[in-house]
Amino acid sequence: xxxxxxxxxxxCAEGRAANLPCNHSTISGNEYVYWYRxxxxxxxxxxxxxxxxxxxxxxxxxxxxxxxxSSTLILPHATLRDTAVYYCIVRAGGKLIxxxxxxxxxxx
Amino acid sequence: xxxxxxxxxHKITKRGQNVTFRCDPISEHNRLYWYRxxxxxxxxxxxxxxxxxxxxxxxxxxxxxxxxxxxxxxSTLEIQRTEQGDSAMYLCxxxxxxxxxxxxxxxxxxGTRLTVL
Numbered sequence: 001x002x003x004x005x006x007x008x009x010x011x012c013a014e015g016r017a018a019n020l021p022c023n024h025s026t027i028s029g030n031e032y033v034y035w036y037r038x039x040x041x042x043x044x045x046x047x048x049x050x051x052x053x054x055x056x057x058x059x060x061x062x063x064x065x066x067x068x069x070s071s072t073l074i075l076p077h078a079t080l081r082d083t084a085v086y087y088c089i090v091r092a093g094g095k096l097i098x099x100x101x102x103x104x105x106x107x108x
Numbered sequence: 109x110x111x112x113x114x115x116x117x118h119k120i121t122k123r124g125q126n127v128t129f130r131c132d133p134i135s136e137h138n139r140l141y142w143y144r145x146x147x148x149x150x151x152x153x154x155x156x157x158x159x160x161x162x163x164x165x166x167x168x169x170x171x172x173x174x175x176x177x178x179x180x181x182x183s184t185l186e187i188q189r190t191e192q193g194d195s196a197m198y199l200c201x202x203x204x205x206x207x208x209x210x211x212x213x214x215x216x217x218x219g220t221r222l223t224v225l
Contacts, residue, residue: 034213043112043199043216044151087150095141095164096201096214098150 003027003090009103012082018075020102022088025069032091033064035073037084038101044087047073078106110134112217114200120223121190128186129220133202140183141214142175143199144168151199157183190224197221 005023012018024033032051036044048055048062050071055062061074075082087101113132121127133140138159143151154173155165159180169175172190177183187194197219203212 043218095153
């Protein structure tokens, strides 16, 4: 079973920051938080991952709380092409266990 | 680097027929994963290989399913005697765990969409 809880859906205005929350209250000390997104009918796309520290790359930023029980994915300037299902995954071992994800709709 | 490729992209078959899908991972990636995704759900893990060795299989992988990676490069997933419940997107991912732990990042292919009539 997925070890994360995410809102089912969110809206964001184009050009604004999209903040996607994720709860993972049972995370263990050596488990990483991964984020993927899936645009309709395509394979999942890797976004970012982290363990304890906040992380940033060209796509997004990942903010992990100090107790590691929750995290937030930030898309700093959302565009219409960011409309997708976003999956937050706590990874233990090789496989990824996907939950239902958050359906993000970016609106003009 | 051309990314993970999967063939065919779409497959329509009749119930009871056998089907085979192919996945070509990113060059030099030694781990290869198969997932299945049904409509409205997140992908579900099926199995994975490190080089030629199949290291883990989900209980979702019934006896009708078999996966191989004979030379540690491409992989095939075969479904025998297909059923309508097998209709899904079959996704392949590859990774390279050079760090030796499990922080390897999986990169997914576009998937093969199977429809069983």
